[in-house]
Structure formats: structure tokens, C-alpha cells
Amino acid sequence: MPKSEPLISVITVCYQSAETLGATLESLRAQTNQRFESIVVDGGSTDGTRELVSDFDDVVDQFVSEPDKGIYDAMNKGVGLAKAPYIAFLNSDDAYPKHTIETWVNAIEHSGKDAYYGNMTKVRNWGGERFTRLEKPNIDLMPKTMGIFHPSTCVAKKWFDTLGGFNLSYQLAADYDWLLGLYLAKAEFEYIDKSLSIFSVDGVSNASCESYREASEIQKRRGLAHHQDMEALYELCKKKRVKQRIIAKFVKLPIIKSIYRQKLKKNWN
Numbered sequence: 001m002p003k004s005e006p007l008i009s010v011i012t013v014c015y016q017s018a019e020t021l022g023a024t025l026e027s028l029r030a031q032t033n034q035r036f037e038s039i040v041v042d043g044g045s046t047d048g049t050r051e052l053v054s055d056f057d058d059v060v061d062q063f064v065s066e067p068d069k070g071i072y073d074a075m076n077k078g079v080g081l082a083k084a085p086y087i088a089f090l091n092s093d094d095a096y097p098k099h100t101i102e103t104w105v106n107a108i109e110h111s112g113k114d115a116y117y118g119n120m121t122k123v124r125n126w127g128g129e130r131f132t133r134l135e136k137p138n139i140d141l142m143p144k145t146m147g148i149f150h151p152s153t154c155v156a157k158k159w160f161d162t163l164g165g166f167n168l169s170y171q172l173a174a175d176y177d178w179l180l181g182l183y184l185a186k187a188e189f190e191y192i193d194k195s196l197s198i199f200s201v202d203g204v205s206n207a208s209c210e211s212y213r214e215a216s217e218i219q220k221r222r223g224l225a226h227h228q229d230m231e232a233l234y235e236l237c238k239k240k241r242v243k244q245r246i247i248a249k250f251v252k253l254p255i256i257k258s259i260y261r262q263k264l265k266k267n268w269n
Contacts, residue, residue, distance in 0.1 A: 011078030014092035033102035131268035
């Protein structure tokens with residue numbers, strides 16, 4: 001289906017992502033509604049990313065490849081390039097279900113709210129098996145934690161003019177800071193009870209506890225009492241990381257591998 005006037009700018013930032021970016025862009029190519037523009041902001045990769053993007057010239061409308069100050073600097077660049085009235089962010093190792101753009105377009109045309117958010121499908125590939133889990137948001141938790149999923153959220157571009165871009169003081173939680181600011185500004189959010197993004201989580205664990213520390217700083221800066229709870233989560237995360245490193249070291253042992261697989265089957269579909 002040929003593209004028409006874009007209603008949504010989908011921004012994908014990447015660096016050395018040639019192995020995963022193709023599947024991300026393929027998910028955009030497969031969208032049932034093409035009223036979007038794709039903006040890829042690359043940090044100056046040398047792994048063939050540029051050549052890969054050229055294979056998707058029917059999908060990617062704007063491509064920038066140059067050094068940046070990190071993921072949120074690249075996101076801000078993407079916002080600056082965006083031509084559509086709504087903006088969404090799709091990570092370079094994630095994907096959209098084929099109905100995502102159509103779902104957002106229908107919602108925008110129906111209600112014209114400031115932001116739309118939905119469910120997220122988490123995918124973990126481990127030991128040759130694929131595990132999935134549907135996650136549902138709770139926007140009421142925003143003052144306490146990231147209550148919605150950034151990859152499953154679409155926001156009116158005008159709010160970037162109002163709130164500014166992502167705060168580069170934060171390396172991992174600037175999206176929480178920005179969305180929290182949107183929430184505290186009383187923007188109109190609309191929940192869509194569909195999975196709007198497929199989020200990849202590979203390996204035993206690659207999460208960083210520093211996101212909790214940054215979130216605590218954000219809450220403290222904004223005068224929210226919940227920062228103490230987030231500080232406690234930060235300390236708990238550090239303890240869990242020690243355990244996860246031990247598991248990662250011995251997970252190839254048959255008995256440890258079996259135990260870990262059973263844990264995944266219990267917590268994932």
C-alpha cells in the first residue's frame with residue numbers, strides 16, 4: 001500500500017544494530033496502514049547499518065548517520081526531523097505488530113487525544129526457545145514508576161514544543177522523566193487494550209539497575225515522595241544482579257540450565 005500524508009512519525013535510533021534493525025524495519029513495511037513516516041537516526045555505525053537501511057528505501061523516509069551524545073540525543077534529533085503531528089519511538093531491536101499504526105490512526109482520527117498507550121508483548125529468546133509475555137500498563141503508577149510502555153505510546157508532537165526534548169542528564173530514564181512530565185501536565189491519555197509493540201529481552205539479564213537510581217533522582221527533582229521506594233528498588237536490583245551474574249556464569253551446566261528453563265516457563269508463556 002503506498003504511503004499517504006503521514007499522521008505519525010516513527011523514530012528509530014540505532015548504533016551498530018545491523019543484526020536487528022532489519023526485522024524492525026520489516027515490521028514497519030508490513031503495517032496495514034501506511035500513514036507514517038520512518039525516521040532512522042544512527043550514531044555513526046560501521047557494521048553495515050547504512051547499507052541495510054538502503055534496502056528499506058520504500059520504508060525509511062529520513063536517515064541520519066552521525067555521532068551523537070547517546071540514545072536520548074538521537075531521539076531529540078528525530079523529533080526535530082519529524083513532520084507528522086504525532087510521534088512514536090520504535091527501538092532498533094523491537095517491532096510493531098502489523099496493526100499498530102492502523103490502531104493509532106483510527107484512535108487519533110476518532111478522539112484526537114494528546115497521547116495513546118497500549119499493551120506490550122515481551123519476547124525472550126533463550127536456549128533455542130522463544131518465550132513471550134503480554135504486559136499491561138497502569139498509568140496511575142506513573143508517579144511511582146514507569147506505568148506505561150514507551151514503545152507502545154504515541155504522543156502529539158506539540159507536547160515536545162511545550163515540555164522540550166529528553167533531558168540528556170539521564171542516560172537510561174529520560175523517557176520516564178519526559179512521560180512523567182506529560183502525565184503531571186495533565187495531558188489527555190487514552191488507553192488502547194491491544195499489544196502495540198514487541199519488545200525484545202534476550203539473554204539471562206541485561207537490565208541495568210542505574211535506571212532505578214535515575215528514576216529516584218527524577219522523582220526527587222519533581223518533588224514526589226515515592227523516590228524513597230525507588231531507592232529501595234535500586235538497592236534490591238543490585239542484589240539481584242549479583243545473583244543473575246552467578247546464574248549467567250553457570251547457566252550452561254545442565255542442572256542450572258534446567259532450573260532456569262523451568263523458571264522461564266513459569267513466568268513466561
